[in-house]
Each structure stands twice: as structure tokens, then as C-alpha cells.
Amino acid sequence: MLEIKNLHVKLEEEDKQILKGMSLKIGEGEVHAIMGPNGSGKSTTSYVLSGRDGYEVTEGSATLNGEELLDMDPEDRAAAGLFLAFQYPVEIPGVGNMTFLRTAVNAQRKARGEDELSAAEFLKEVRAKAKTLKIDADMLKRPVNVGFSGGEKKRNEILQMAMLEPKMCILDETDSGLDVDAMRLVSDGVNALRDGKRSFLVITHYQRLLDYIKPDVVHIMSDGKIIKSGGPELALEVEHNGYADLLAEAE
Amino acid sequence: MARADLKQRKLDATTERLRDFAMPAGGKWAREAREAALLRLTGMGLPTKRDEYWRWTDPSSLISPDDRRAAVFDAGEPRPFTDIDALKIVFVDGVFDAEASDELAGENLEITRLAEATQADIHWASSVYGVLEERGQTPVERPLGALNTAFASDGICIRVSGVVTRPVNITYLHASETSDAVLHHVVKLEEGAALTLLENGPAAARFNKCIEVEIPDGAKFNHVRTQGRDHERRAVTHLYARLGSNAAFKSFTLTANGVLTRNEVVLELVGNDSMAHVAGAALGDGDFHHDDTVFITHDAERCESRQVFKKVLRNGATGVFQGKILVKKDAQKTDGYQISQSLLLDDDSQFLAKPELEIYADDVVCSHGSTTGAIDEQALYYMRSRGVPKTEAENLLTLSFLAEAIAEIEDEAIAADINDRLVAWLARRGHGKG
Numbered sequence: 001m002l003e004i005k006n007l008h009v010k011l012e013e014e015d016k017q018i019l020k021g022m023s024l025k026i027g028e029g030e031v032h033a034i035m036g037p038n039g040s041g042k043s044t045t046s047y048v049l050s051g052r053d054g055y056e057v058t059e060g061s062a063t064l065n066g067e068e069l070l071d072m073d074p075e076d077r078a079a080a081g082l083f084l085a086f087q088y089p090v091e092i093p094g095v096g097n098m099t100f101l102r103t104a105v106n107a108q109r110k111a112r113g114e115d116e117l118s119a120a121e122f123l124k125e126v127r128a129k130a131k132t133l134k135i136d137a138d139m140l141k142r143p144v145n146v147g148f149s150g151g152e153k154k155r156n157e158i159l160q161m162a163m164l165e166p167k168m169c170i171l172d173e174t175d176s177g178l179d180v181d182a183m184r185l186v187s188d189g190v191n192a193l194r195d196g197k198r199s200f201l202v203i204t205h206y207q208r209l210l211d212y213i214k215p216d217v218v219h220i221m222s223d224g225k226i227i228k229s230g231g232p233e234l235a236l237e238v239e240h241n242g243y244a245d246l247l248a249e250a251e
Numbered sequence: 252m253a254r255a256d257l258k259q260r261k262l263d264a265t266t267e268r269l270r271d272f273a274m275p276a277g278g279k280w281a282r283e284a285r286e287a288a289l290l291r292l293t294g295m296g297l298p299t300k301r302d303e304y305w306r307w308t309d310p311s312s313l314i315s316p317d318d319r320r321a322a323v324f325d326a327g328e329p330r331p332f333t334d335i336d337a338l339k340i341v342f343v344d345g346v347f348d349a350e351a352s353d354e355l356a357g358e359n360l361e362i363t364r365l366a367e368a369t370q371a372d373i374h375w376a377s378s379v380y381g382v383l384e385e386r387g388q389t390p391v392e393r394p395l396g397a398l399n400t401a402f403a404s405d406g407i408c409i410r411v412s413g414v415v416t417r418p419v420n421i422t423y424l425h426a427s428e429t430s431d432a433v434l435h436h437v438v439k440l441e442e443g444a445a446l447t448l449l450e451n452g453p454a455a456a457r458f459n460k461c462i463e464v465e466i467p468d469g470a471k472f473n474h475v476r477t478q479g480r481d482h483e484r485r486a487v488t489h490l491y492a493r494l495g496s497n498a499a500f501k502s503f504t505l506t507a508n509g510v511l512t513r514n515e516v517v518l519e520l521v522g523n524d525s526m527a528h529v530a531g532a533a534l535g536d537g538d539f540h541h542d543d544t545v546f547i548t549h550d551a552e553r554c555e556s557r558q559v560f561k562k563v564l565r566n567g568a569t570g571v572f573q574g575k576i577l578v579k580k581d582a583q584k585t586d587g588y589q590i591s592q593s594l595l596l597d598d599d600s601q602f603l604a605k606p607e608l609e610i611y612a613d614d615v616v617c618s619h620g621s622t623t624g625a626i627d628e629q630a631l632y633y634m635r636s637r638g639v640p641k642t643e644a645e646n647l648l649t650l651s652f653l654a655e656a657i658a659e660i661e662d663e664a665i666a667a668d669i670n671d672r673l674v675a676w677l678a679r680r681g682h683g684k685g
Binding site for chain 1: 627628629630632633634635636637638639640641643644647648650651652654655
């Protein structure tokens, strides 16, 4: 599904290398988690994959089902099946949540050569999906993320994910700022999308989220690359001992 | 050069220029109003770029005798407001078109062409014509308003005696490449009356238009206009209104294209508990200079005024905003709001803004803000990451930027019509000029 090979990335503005040979391979239907200390390059990985400006890829590649992502515009990556749930979802005053969602769904369908959803079809689908995420009609009407609480913003991300039906979902610290109830709600939303084909990359600081979204593989990232990979037990080890031992081991 | 010499030179140039103007013949009241306006004008002189309020907008091409050509532009689409049921009045290059216009009558309406009203020795329009324009000359001189009062060839005088639900829609067609039109409308509402006035169209190669609106106690005036997409047209407009108590004024203007547009709005709140909202959306691409100059005087208690002006500029277009709220000593509990913003779609465009507050009352809430910015890169990335193509995302963000101004349009059908035109303008981007 997603294959990152020896990815080297630096910031465009300053000559600072962030990713230094990041490699990762996620198969169809798999759930991988990346953990790691602050500044290790976890979020940068998600931004570079989704096509945010300000980064320069100096070496390496990232492919989705064999297609090179790094050459594509962000919208083409989305149409190809990539989705990033943002750590800090962006507020867009003046653009209605529903309008935005429908524009996005239909733009992707159009890019893939599929028929656009009619207003009625879209409405039916979005209402059903919003309901399971406890997103009320008012939230759908409001401008995108404007005045949303932290939890509402994250639920809105998951709603977008559910509507866009991507093949590869990246969740960037989706647990940050969530209380236990909200985390369960968001996790249920994510788990509902696990169908054995869709793949997930979950970026998190805490093992807690992984109790709800059970990963197949856990990676530890440090200083711009993966330093260790293992099963779910690796996350527990981090929870108990912190990163110090793992980092020392990698040295 | 000494100040006195400059002024004398200005007055000499004005005298020289006015030789080409002929005051229309008329009855006693009109003659007096026009001669008084001419006297005001010759006392002030025609504006030049040296004048404080013309510093950012060069008035010379609005005045000069040179042939100001403007190609006639066929948008190839229905005119604005065609789906709105309205009493239709049509001018072509500033000349009334009786064939194309409806009968000038309606319930609670008394409508007369200015060209006819001015023939009488006595007419109700005399209580408004040139009166608000004259009041609006202080503290800021508006010589092109006086010029209009002195020389306007025609216009519409509307007296409203009750609530009128069907709007009056004035369409200004442009047929001659060299037309130079001067029109002056008068609207006099009775107490508790209400009227919606729509205006659309480029009017002429060069257009000078005044509207004076008397809004007494409990009356309501609603105004929406679009100024025509002819790229080379020039226009200077003045909209004057005086509000009694519990009165309401709302005006929205859409300007897309036009090489030079100066829209002045001069409002005076003289009765308590009234509200005045004035808003505008301007879309400029290339050779486009758009100027909103607004002056709102609060001279009564508990009145609310709002100014919401948004400009989208690209390809070297220029936007100007000069907006003032003057709160007089006794205008306590005034609530004044003013926002002027521009969205620059490239590095070549510019926005010049001068927001002003002058407050003499001590118990008021007044806020103003002015911003110039580009498309929000974060929002753009977010939308693109969801699969929305860049241009579509930019268009959505542009519409959202304009939304606060569009929200000032009260009628939903009219707002939808305006919104469709914004969408179409944006869609034409990249396919030649809008």
C-alpha cells in the first residue's frame, strides 16, 4: 500500500534536515503506529506525504500502490486515496462544513472519473455517518472547524475520512486534546473504517490510543528515521520505560 | 506654488471646463437648485489629485473633456435581477427608454422622471433635490456631486407613501462607446414607508450619478446595485441619505471590472434608534481602480452603523477605501462598525485604506479594522489535502472572504443572484478577463 524508502527531507526556509533516511512499508489492511519523542519527525512525515509546502525532499521516495506521491499535488494525492487527519485541523471561516465536504467528495470522484454525488445522496450519507460520530446538524452547517471544540474538530476529521473513503489513512496525533470519551468515539469511528483493505498509519505520543486502535506494527522514530519496529508490545514498553532505553540501544 | 495661487488655478480650470456644460432648462425650483449647485461647484472647484480625498484616485478622467472611450461589453448572460419581480426602468447611455420601461406607477408609489419634474415651477422633489448633496459638502467637499446636481439631464423621482414590496429596478444600458451620462435620482419616503431600489448596468462610457434619499421616522430604504462588467467604463456615484428615528438604510454594491469607479456614500443619522448599513464587494482584474469613500455622521442617540467593504484584486488592480464615522457630541450609545479588507490574489495588486473615526460623545462603541492579505495558505493546503483542486479551493476561500459583505443583502433571492455572479466571475479566471 504505502512504501516510504530512504526519505530525506529538509525545511525549505532554513537548512535543517528533518527526515534522515525514513523507511516504512505498510501492507493492505494493516495498521501501523509511529511513536517517538518530540522533534523526531513524526508530523513532518505526515505533512510531506500529504504535500504541504515548505519541505524539500532531497532523497528517497514515497509511493502509494506503486504511484510516486511526492510528484503529485496535494489534491491528486487525496484522489489517489491518501488522507491525513490533521493534528490541528484548520479553521476556514465563511466556508460551510457541508459545502466543503461535498466539494471535496465530488472533486475526488470527478478526479477518479466517477459520477458526482447528488445533493440528496450526499446528504443522506453524511447524516448517517455524522450520527455515529455524534456530530449534530448544527456542526455540519457551521463554517469548517470554526468555533469547534478540540474534540469536535477531531470528530470532524474522522467524518471527512469516512466520507472520502481513502485507501491510506494517516492520523497525526488524533488523540491530542481528547478526553477519554472523545477518544473512544474517535477510535470507534476509525475502527468502523477498518475493513481489511484500508490501511492506517497512526502517529501518537501515547500508548493509550493504541488500546482503542490496535496496531499490527509499532515503529519507534527518532532523529528522522525509524530506529525500531515491533508488535504492539513495543508501545507498552515505551509507556513503561520511556524512550531513553530504546534510544540508547539504537546509538 | 502658494496655496492661494493653487486654488485660483483650480477655479480657473473649473470655469474653463464648465464652458462645455449646458444647464438643462427647467422651472423655477429646478433652476434655483441647479444654480445654487453651480455656485457651490465654482466655489470649490473641480477636484484634482492634490485634494486630500482624491489623493489615491485621480479624478481627471472623470472630468476631462477628452473623448473617454469605453467599448461596449456583451456579457452574454442574463442581466442581474432578471428573475426578481420588479418595476423596470431603463436608461440607455443616460437616456430614458420608455419602450423598455414599465409604466412609472405602482401602489404607494409616485414616480416622475426628473426631466419632467424639473419643468414644473413647484414640485415635491425640490425638498430633496440638491438638499442632501449640499449638506454632504461639509466637512468634506464633493464637487462632482454638485456638478451632478447642476447638470444632471434626467433621473427618477420616487415618492413612497407606504410599504412597497415589489422593488424598483433601474437598468442602465451602455450602447455608445463615447457616452457621457449624468443622472440624478431622488427618493422621498413618507414616515413608515419602505422601498427596495435595485440598480444594474454600466450606464455609459462615463457615468456620473447621484441618488438622494430622504428616510423619515420608521421608514426603510433597501438598495442593491451592480455596476456592469464593461472593462473600460468609468463612474463616479454619490449616494446621500438622511435618516429620521427608527429608520433603516441598507445598501450593497457589487462592482466587477470597470477601469475607474468611485462610489461615495454620505449618510446622516439625525433621529434616534436608526440603523444604516453600507456594504460592497469589488472584484478587479488588471486595469481596475475601485474607490469606496464613505462618510457616516451620527447625530442622534442609539443608532447603529455598519460599513463592510471587501475587495478581491489581481493582476495589478487597485482598491481604495476611505471610510469615516463621525460621532457628534450628543450621539450617545452609538454603535459604529467599519471593516475594509482586501484579498490580493497576486503581488501586483494594491489596496489603499484610510479608516477614520472622529468621536465627540463619551458613551459609544465604535470599532474599525482594515486588512490586506493573500489567500490563507494553511486553509488552502487543508482543502487541497481533502482533494479540492487548487483553483476551486481558492475560489471557495475568495467567496468566504466576501461572505460578510454578501450577508448584508437582506433579500435571499437577490443575495443568491449576486452570489452566482461572484461564482461566475471567479470561474472565468484563467479564461481571459472576467
